[in-house]
Amino acid sequence: MRTMTPDPLAVLQVAEMHDITEEQAATAINWAAHMTVHAWESYADTFGLVKKDGDAMVAWHSMLDPDLRSSVLDDAVTAVVGADAMLAEIHRTQDSQQPARARVMRTNRPRVRIH
Numbered sequence: 001m002r003t004m005t006p007d008p009l010a011v012l013q014v015a016e017m018h019d020i021t022e023e024q025a026a027t028a029i030n031w032a033a034h035m036t037v038h039a040w041e042s043y044a045d046t047f048g049l050v051k052k053d054g055d056a057m058v059a060w061h062s063m064l065d066p067d068l069r070s071s072v073l074d075d076a077v078t079a080v081v082g083a084d085a086m087l088a089e090i091h092r093t094q095d096s097q098q099p100a101r102a103r104v105m106r107t108n109r110p111r112v113r114i115h
Contacts, residue, residue: 004030004033005026006025006026006029006030006033010029011025011026011029012025014028014029014073014077018074018077018081020077020080020081024077024080024081024084025077027080028073028076028077028079028080029073029076031076031079031080032072032073032075032076035072035075035076036061036069036072037057039072040057040060040061043060044056044057
C-alpha cells in the first residue's frame with residue numbers, strides 16, 4: 001500500500017483540534033487511514049466482497065456512524081502521542097547514561113599546514 005500525503009488543511013485542523021504538532025497530526029491521519037483500510041478488508045473478507053472495489057469501500061465507510069469514524073482518528077492521535085512520549089523517554093534514558101561529549105566545531109575553511 002502506498003502512503004499518501006494527507007491534505008495540509010486536514011493536518012492543520014487535526015493539529016489544532018488535538019493540540020499536537022503538524023507532524024504528529026499527519027502521522028495520525030495516515031495511521032487512521034491504514035486502520036480504516038484494514039477494517040474494510042476484514043469486512044470485505046467476511047462478506048465476500050472484492051477488497052479493491054473502491055466504490056464498495058466508500059459505501060461501507062459512509063454507512064459507519066460519524067462518531068465511530070472520528071474515534072478511529074482519536075485512537076490514532078492517542079497512539080502517536082503515546083509513541084512520541086515513549087521515544088522521548090527512551091532517548092532521555094540513553095542520553096543520561098552516556099557521558100557528555102564535547103561537540104566538534106566544524107568550519108568550511110580549508111586547513112592550513114605550517115611547515
